[in-house]
Amino acid sequence: MATAFPYSFTRTKHLTLCPPSSHGGDAADHGPLPWILLDVRAYIADRRNSTTATIVFSNGRKIQITFCIAPPPLVSYICAWSPATDPAVFFAKEPAVGFVNDNLVFLRVHSDQIYDLIYHASSRPSLKLIHNPYSPYNPYDYLRRIDNVVILPDRRHAAGADDDDNNSGHFYVSSLDRDHRFDIGHFKLCLYDEDDSMDCKWSNNILLLDQLRNAPDKDIVLHLTEKVLILDDEQPLVAFVDPWRGMVICNVLDNSSTPGGSSYMPMPSEIFNIHNTYTSSISRDIAIVNGRLTVVRLCLYLDSDDDSDDDDDDDCCAWDLTTWSKPVTCLDDEWREDLKIKSSDVSIDDSTRNACLLPKLDDGCPTTETLQLAHPTLSLVDAHIVYIMGKVDVSDEKALVLTVDMANKRLQEVSMYDAERIVNDFDYAYTHSTISQYFTTAAAGD
Template sequence: MATVFPYRWTKTKHLTERPPTHDHPPDAHHHPPPPWIILDVRAYIADRQNATTATIDLTSGRKLQITICAAPPPLVSYVCAWSPTADPAIVFAKEPVVACVNADLVFLRVHSDQVYHLVYHAGGRRPSLSLVRHPDHPFHRCHYLSELGSIAILPRRRAGAGAADDDEDSTGFYVCSLDQELWYGLPGQRGHFRLCLYDSIDGEWSQETLRLDQLRNPQDKDTVFHYTEKVITLHDEQVVAFVDLWRGMVICNVNDGTKHEGSSYVPLPQDIINLDMINNGLIYRDIAVVNGRLTVVRLRSWLDSGSLSWDLTTWSKKVTACLDEEEWREDFVVDSDDILVDEATCNNVELLPKLNDLPAMAKLRVAHPTLSLMDAHVVYIMGKVNLSDEKALVLTVDIANKRLREVSVYDAERIVNDFRYAYTRSTVSQYFTTAAAGVKGKPKIPLKFHVQYPHKRQTEHLTLRPPCHGGDQPLPWILLDVRAYIADRRNATAAAADLGNGHRIEITIFTAPPPQVSYICAWCPTGDPARVFANEPLVGCVNGDLFFLRLYSEVVYDLVYRAGGRPSLTLIRDPVDVDAASLQTDYLRSLDNIALLRRAGGGGGFYACSLDLDLHRVTPSTAAYKLCLYESTIHGDGKWSLESLLLPHLRQMIVYNTNRVITLDDDGQGVVAFIDLKRGIHICNVLAHGCPGSYLPLPPELTSSRMSFFDSSLCRDIAIVNGLLTIVRLRTCFDSDTDCWSWDLSTWSKPVAHLDDDEDWQKGFMVDSSDITVDATCCNVELLPKLEGRPAMAKLQVALPTLSLTDANVVYVMGKVDASDEKAVVLMVDMANKRLQMVSLYDAERIINDFDYSYTQSTISQYFTTAAGNLKRPLKFHMQYPHKRLGETISRSDNPIDLHEPLQLDTGSGMGTKDETEDSVIPMDLE
């Protein structure tokens, strides 16, 4: 029987083309627009127009159209983007994103043939769009506008213009951002920033250095750290607060000219400062100016006797006195158990899941607290029963009167990571003059949803459709997909484990020779997999016959698969008693930072460890880390330990981000390399207590080159190949004149046995894509897109270089014509002979962010002893390049090379059209 999953992880029937129906078409009764709105940060791609519509011609010659569909909270308003002059599937590489809002201004980032930054202006005679010009010479000390969370948009009035002058000639805007200062493309000293400013009237960019330790009221120099996640404008139009929601805010006048002298640091309330956290603060906190007071809200949640409980707390201080010594005032505290849920007074209360046949909040997981801009004791929070639900609820909570006022539905299908920053507040709706100027009317009645809690939307999940290639034959090594499929497939590699919650999990590996990508199938034979799996299991680290697997269910489970002998699956036990008190929630936090080691002497046990930055102890000259270690035995039990390490060798390279872990010995001695692919390698013996290890910088050509903050795994790789620690770098370049891509690959290596020596990295091979021979000897060459009638690589965007584990001359590269393609090709490049050896197909439907870390190397296939016959020949694909545009849908059959039927983009008509995958038993009719 087929299993249907209530969530979506990819761009199948692209949800961005299906915006909500509320507030479209525009209100025929001419009700006044709401004073403020909750605005979705992800735009929809649809041809919807109303009086808020504005258009602009991009530099590419294409026209872009932006429309805002506003609705009163707790409904979430949204932006619709469209191109009336070109195919939107070509114009939009992904959905446009709302970066920041302020008064009548909205800042948008649009991904097309290049990245465009646009400013929507609602004031004036009619709405307008303006293009933010790129700097003539890119800043060499920072990446301007690199982080959306650190961008501010401010009104700008031409000199001599009066307050009443609102025409396009007299008004403009400033765009500013507080970005980490860079040295040679890498983050510089901690606490050093560049404040970038764009003036739309002059069309000029400027930048200035800002150091946290030189501000008024600076942080302690030993704990200076700031990561901006939200920017708000204070009492003056030019005074901006760059807020780190875990620590404090940098407040400065961005048009002062002496920003570093007039800027100040204001810490958050002492009760909520957390030096251990770096980002994701918007999931648990919010900050806004409400009725003249700077207000902060914190949400905490916990599991209590099988029910989910949470509380909300707010603090505030006067905006005009926020730079003074005035302490934060605690305003309201409310516990979810004390909030009244009254069926008679709460609008849409029937949307809540039921507990003892009554609507209740106790079954909801909550996140994303959002302050009202009109009432400081009203907070909106997002709720889901299951983290993977495609529909979420937005709860209007009156924390002063401890009542639930209203519930609405939010389309959460496009939220990939369970809970995610989804919407922001905006007063842009105040400036819409379309609701019949001078016509008075009552506020719109709240929208009524005739539906029960909508967490069971019927969407077929691509994770249920694994490829058909692969078996259980032993191979020297494989490329292993880091995202498991959920399917009841078994072979001799299958292993099972009890989760301790009454369910049993099965893991099976299907191997295939590179460049084909091997994959894992996970299944639960004891329960409904749609309930057991909150999302697809993820592969962490791999080492020899071991790999680490993270499974998301009602809680997170970490497991270790072992292939040697009879395959086995072991559950890593959570810390208990004294271990839990010391480790808190820090153990094995990031999959990128976990290492697996086999125990020396056999016996079937293993070690799992992680190395995390200890922000409490970081100083300008010393990097402090917490080494977390789990020791397992053959009996399945284990123990935890936690140790602090200092690494003085980094000097100014304090910002160290581990994104790859490699075990440097095969005899269980515990020597592990924690690798930052932008900077260097921390080599540590995790079993030698008290040993700080050593630091090995990457080759100078890599540490001195310019690189953005994007994932370095997309352009670099590192592995041990024939006794050499080998690094490969991929560089790409686009030629707008020929509309083609060029790229090059370079390698460096160093003997593993001599990593501690002063010997330099040895330069290996370098090859340019234009020098690589592509001819009929290349297997599956017909998969390449054609240039002048012949297969060629020049039309491919490439990423994810991956070293062969048996031949340092061979590198595998992923390619797509369009970044949003749901099928990719994997190129097998022989750098020594400058030839393309083979091409294969990779199912990239589940990659959300264009290119993403997708597969890793593993030698686990060496340990499978149940080969079913001889090795398979390379798979032959009888098709051309499987390029698929954004507007198409996937309709997979058992044949992995089936082409796909197109999906019609929403043009604003037929808004009652129903998604064919929706549950027809519970219609979402709106009144």
Template sequence: MRIPGLFPSSLSPPPLSADDDAAAQEKIPYVLLELKAYVAKRHNATTAFSVTCSGKPIQVTFCPRRPPRVSYLCVHCPDAAEINLEPTVLATDEEFVLLSVTIGAEDEEIGDVDSYMYQADGAAGPSLTLLPRPPSGYYLDASDFGILGYSRGDGKSYIVAGLHRALWGQPAGHFTLCVYNEKDGGGDAGTMAFVDLWRGIIFCDVLPAKDKSIILHYVKLPEPLQENKTLEGDARLYRNIAVIGDRLKYVELQVHYKASVVFKDRFVSNGWMAATWSRPASSLSSDGWHEDNRIMDSRNLKVDNELYFKLLPKVQNDEGYTFPPFMRIDLCQPVLGLGGDGTDIIYFTAKRNRGDANGWVVSVDLENEELLGVALFASQRYIGINFAYMHSRISIHLKSAPGTQGNLKRQGTVLPQSFSKKHSGMDVQSCK
């Protein structure tokens, strides 16, 4: 079956191996979760059910894989043609995944988007909740919205919050804070960090007490590895950030280029360098960054595993010469590993050519300058070099292995509450 609007490969998820099933049973500390979900019916112990905005059934299943293999979600409606674009992961936090699903027949105007919160370990098993829509003029977008999970006396809950630049007609430099809280109340939910990976971080208490104004704090990111670098494009292709333990960790990947000897006025990739920094997560000072590790030249990377060396994508010239690993190939998207064992592991994507249907996810130990793993990644659903996956700790919250069946067919909930919004010019305003 072919559904207009979907990549054909979106209907055929990658098969899970015996190692993937074993990884789910081990509760691995984190996974790499693909940005685009697959539109396919899969059922296992992670499956959760809900309804669309029109009342039709929908289900989501999580398919974990051990990094550097990429995990993914499968979304299914009985009428598969109801989903006319790939469902997209907007954000994750611990057991929560915020997911957007475009609903409607192919000839309908695109824009009927449902947002769901998938929770891996709800009180009665995995759950899927249809969220209310943001106020008119605002959209749940990965670049603006995030999740903050927290614990209450009656269990786990979450906040969805987004910091939007002002709409047309409002002064420049003003922002609107849109907040959805699953539970009523606030004042003790904590702080969210809104990150511009080119520049810095805005820390914001998204649920202050009613009699208190919203306070924002700005922390600048470390200086770029390359001086005078033009800060443009999708910063996620070069930078990543995460909270690991009690520290905020940041990585930058810088690809080296040299002039092509074949094509005039063209440049070819010539290896890469990368560095990580960290700081206390609670610190609000911009001078708190500490450089942890740096690889100046990827040619110095140790590759002790012969299989990994063979798997690494390599390029040959017209004379049949094979370039060393990471030369003449496209590299992008560093993602920090979330292990709390003090290791400094990053993952990134490598492709021989930008238009190739397949790429590779490579894992590297920055501290020991060592290649740790290589895995094939089906990247045909991403045009050229593009952001394709994110780190997530959802794997440690799975209650049972994917291969088992559970009594999970309870209907998900549809939440009636609305988003609230507050405006600011770096102070912030409210909307219900």
């Protein structure tokens, strides 16, 4: 069906209707996946499988969400659809994927209003609406930024509830927002309590940066959350991460004026940066891998051939990758540098899958050093494996995803990523998620 979407970003509106068709076949071919790379922009298409969930809003509008999964380095994606309304009328832009944790995903849908949804993966997938009190004077009183949000299972109901029990889908939503009524260093720790036994409600506590344990100098260190990690499900202990500088760690269910045990933990000193703001995913990533809080940094630099002339075409973009980590159970430990490799150390050989997709040097050998690289992304099962996005030119409509084995200094695999929606850009493209563990084998993309 041909539709004309009322997008402000007209360059991508037709692409949103065209999900990738190359994701192969039956999920039974690879079994349940321990984790996936997940596109942060949904496609708009009527796809259905065992992951499909539907919600009907009070105004009669309906939305359908379906996951189409594939093993990394292929990028899985979500398809959103409006079964009861022309999608050209319903969707103002692509639904955005926010926080992902275990079997929960935060989704933001722009339509006649903003719908914030929680997708719950189970044998009966479901969608729930977050009731965000709307004010025409302050439409973003809560959940101002999608990268500030964390979803936590409600342990009051989880005990004894099986996967088919509706109570197992109860949750909390929390965010750490700048309190713009005051100077920098003032935050509101917001909490949404979704409980059928009471009215869904919001509450908030003031959190002051300079009252945290190991507090940074708030006049020097600006904290801008770009990612949220759950360090301990039981407490629950959450890290609101500014990947340039550090993380605010707190128990989001603590109702005290300054949540007890709240602390600040800086990033490794080698990559601590007081100047940059946002877009950290271009060069770094942080995740919990096998019980360790792990950081990866991608560094690019020009590497001119000394034996060549001064032609700029002879310049290659050399790169290096470095990882640091510490145990999640011992956050007071120092960061440990684990691995560091340079692009010149990384071998590309006959065992590198799909090496033919790489650009070639004059001698016909495949190389990564003529690619523009960004988005280092940690594997969630092996901290030695890092995925990097590459383009020959930022205007390319296809990008490559490189699977780099840092421990063995080799390129494992190359795959294609449909990057038409981030042409002339290296905008945030995908994240990692373990939600695939909760899907049945019928969830493969068609």
